[in-house]
Amino acid sequence: MDLAPLFISIKTALLATVITFFLGLYAAFWVIKLERWQGLIDGLFTLPLVLPPTVVGFFLLIVLGKNSFIGKFLNQFDVSIVFSWEATVIASTVVAFPLMYRTARGAFEQIDYNLISAARTLGMSERKIFWRIILPLSWSGVAAGTILAFARALGEFGATIMLAGNIPGKTQTMATAIYSTVQAGKRDDAYLWSGIIIVISFVVMILMNYWSKAQKKAKTTSNER
C-alpha cells in the first residue's frame, strides 16, 4: 500500500501550521491595536472558518489561477500554483488561519493592559514587548491555537481539492485519498486512512488537554507563598 498520502498530509499540515502560527500571531497583534475598522477586518480574517471550504478553494483558484494577476506573474518564472504541492499548503494555511488568529487574539486580550503600558514606559521596544511579555503571557492560548490549526490543516479537504486537486503522490492528502478510495470502492483503504486521521487528531487533542492542565497546576503552585 502506498503511504504517500500520509507523508504529504503531515508535511502539508506541519508547514501550514508554521506559516499560520506566525501569520495568526501577527494578525492578532495587529488587529487588537487597530482603532478603526477592527470589526470589519476581524470578520474578514474569520471568514474562512465559517465559509464552506469549497468557496474558499474557489476564491483561491480565482486569485491564484493561470489567468489571474498573480498567476500570470508567476508564470513568467515557470511557476504554477494550481495543482502543485504548494497549493495544498496554501489551502490548509488559509483554512487553519482563523483558528490561530482567533485563539491568539483571545489570549492577547486576556493580558492586563497595564503590563504592556508599563513595558512601554520602561522603554521596551514594541518587538521586545511582543516576544518577551505578550507571547510568554499568552503562551497556553497560543499553543492551543497552534494545535487546533494543525488539526484543522491535517483534515483540510474542500479547499485543497479545489486548488490542488487530488493527484496521487503529488497533492493527494489523506483526506482527499479517502474520497478517492470510497469512489473506487476500496472500503478497506478508506477505513485505514480514516483511522489514521482519527488517531493523530485524537492524540494531539489529548496531549493538549494534559499539557494545559499541567500549565494550570504550575501556575497555581507558583501563587502560593
Next chain:
Amino acid sequence: MSIYVDIKKSMGAFSLSAEFEAGNEIMGLLGSSGCGKSMTLKCIAGIMTPDEGRIVLNGRVLFDSDKNINLMPQERKTGYLFQNYALFPHMTVAENIAVGIHGSKEAKKELVREKISSFYLSGLESRYPAQISGGQQQRVALARIFASEPDIIMLDEPFSALDSHLKWQIELETVKALEKYTGTILFVSHNRDEVYRLCKRIAVIEHGHMESIHDKSEMFASPNTLAASKLTGCKNHSKAKKIGEHELYAIDWDCSLKSEAVVPDDLKYVGIRAHYLVMNVGENIENQLKCRVERVIDDTFSMMVLVTSNNSPNVKEEIVWQIDKELWQEICRNGLPEELSLIMPADKLLLLR
C-alpha cells in the same frame, strides 16, 4: 527638572482639562474616582493621547498638538507606578528590574544588584512576583522604575488597593524610597490624608477640570471651592449668598450666618467641618441653629450625630455633627434631647466660590 502640562481630552461624559507646572517636588493630584486624575498621568506617560495641548518635561517637548509632536511612551522617560504595580508575572524580581535598563550585560547586572540592595530586596532576586508580599512587590516596582532612570515619577493610587494596616507600612516605605529621587514626582490619589502626608502642593481635579493648585496647609485650612472643601473632608455644605460684608444666608440650612472673614461677592457655598460645631447651652447668641436629631452613628472614635434644621419644615438637608463619645453620653443622660441648639462659629465657616 520640571514639567509643564496643558492638555484637553474628551472623556465621554465630560472633558478633561488640566494645566499645571511642577518642579523638583512631590505634587499631589487630588480628586474623586473617575475625575480624570489617572488620565492626566497616562497622557503624560504617552499611554493615552490628549486631544490637544502641550506637555514639556525638562525642556523636552513630549506632546504638542500644534506642532504635531507626540513622542512614543518609550521615548518619554517617564516612570509610572501602577495601582497593581504591573510586575511581569513570568519574570523574576531581578528580571523585572532589568527590563528597563539599557546597556551592556555587565552594566545591567551591576545596576540590578545595586537596586536590589537599595530597595531591601536581597534574597528575593529569583522569586516571582506571586511569591512575594504586597510591600515587596511595590518595592520591586519602584526599583524597576528607578533603574530605568526616568525624568519624572508618577504614582497612580499606589495604596488604594491595600488593607489599612498594610497601607501605613507601605506608605512609609514608599516615602523613604522617594526621598532618593530628586526630580518631579506626581502623586494621584482620592485620599486626602495620603496626599496631605506626601505632598507639599496639591491640585484639585473635579469632573475633569483642574480647579486650583494650593499649598497643602493653606488648602486644608481654607479651601476655596466646593470640590476642594469636600476633598479635604468637610461634610457640611450649603448653597449660600452674600447679604452683608460679614454676613451670608445659607439657603439649604435656611439661616443667616455671621462670618469673621469678609464674605466674597461671588460666594456660592458655605461649609463647616463636623467637629467644629458646638452645642449651645447658654443664652441666644449668633450663628446658632435649632435642630432635631435624625440619626446617631457610632463611629470609631467619636459619634456622628445627623441633625436637620428646625427653622423651617421644608429643610431636609442633614448636618453632620461630630462629637466626643463621652460628651454625647453626657448629653443623652436624660434621654435623647428633643431639640438641640448648635453654633456654627463665625471664625470656622468655609466661604466657597
